[in-house]
Amino acid sequence: MTSTPHAALPDTDIAFVGGGNMARSLIAGLVRRGMPATRIHVAEPVQALREALQQDFGVNVHEGAAGAAGQAGLWLMAVKPQVMRAVCGELAAHAAARQPVVVSIAAGITAGQLDRWLGGDQAVVRAMPNTPALLGAGVTGLFANARVSASQHAQAEQVLASAGRTVWIDEEARMDAVTAVSGSGPAYVFLLAEAMEAAALEQGLPAEAARTLVLDTVLGAARMLTEAGEAPAELRRRVTSPGGTTQAAIETFQAGGFEALTARAIDAATRRGRELSAAND
Known part of the structure; x- marks a missing residue:
């Protein structure tokens, strides 16, 4: 199930355990949508980050995790995997x-x-947002264990919807694939843009022109993908005239194994997610 990013606000206080970039983006989204800052508590051991969150958003800040968590009915765990246990x-x-x-x-x-x-018998939602959440344009995959009630399910979605769309996954084993596709996915687009810009420079385009042409092409293509209501394959077919310049480029990509390489890359990221789980158990 996919939500719009306009879900209602949570009806409980929220504790963010960790005040890094992703937590900051979620806090900003919640406050922007009307969540009272007094209902948001943030635990962050780094004083500078803690003070910046309080100054920018007016939220309650705490040095220790217990100080924030003891005030809230929803905990957003935003610490590194290595310290989560x-x-x-x-x-x-x-x-x-x-x-x-x-x-x-x-x-x-x-x-x-x-x-x-956490001691057992806890309602847990596993979420994987991505970096466009910093702009309110992210997408988050979510999985809920059996103890999550309908109201808690809604609360979790309302928090993550502050950063963009949400997609619920029925099988937790698929969450590593979510990480590989959307969590890591922005970096794949950045790599493509980086390569396109370098190639444009090799073809003699001025640096400023190369950057503008690449970035606006990526932006326009993304808008077509999300707004045109057509499958990616159909959009590609429409712009690929037989014997034309696009066909020459596409055939070069495919001769180099573009699709297979993409599949191997996503599989590698999926496997790495499973390794992280095992390493931190």
Whole structure:
């Protein structure tokens, strides 16, 4: 199921455990949509980040995780996978007492691991947003374990919808593929743009012209993909005239194994997600 980014606001206080870039983008989206800053609590050990969040958004800030989590019915876990187990251990007693819905955006950490590290019997949502969330243009894949109620399901979606669209995944095993496709996906587009710009310079285009031509081409193509209502293959077919310049380029891509290389890259990212889970267990 896919949502629009205009879901209602959560009806509970929210604790962000970790105040980095992704947490900041979600906080900004929530405040922009009308969430009272007084209902948002952020735990961030780095003083400069903590002070910037308080100054920019007026949210409640805490140095330790327990200070924020003890105030909220939804916890957004935004710490690195490598430290998630230790942070959950600090919060296990609070989780048993408050029974929050716990939303994690850590790559590779499973709902089962989070539930176990928090002491068991916890409502856990695993989420994978991507970096365009910083602009409110992201997409997030979500998986909920069996303990997540209908209201908690809605609350999690309302938080992540502040950064863009949401897509619910029924099988958690597919979340590593979500990470590989959309979580890491912006970097694939950036790599293509980087290569196109370098090729444009090799063909003698001035640097400023090359940058503008590439960036606006990527932007326009993305808009066509999202607004035209046509499959990517059909859009490609329409712009590829037989014997023309586009066909020459497409055939060169395909002769180099473009589709197979893309499939191998996404498979490698998927496998790496599973390795992260095993490494942090």
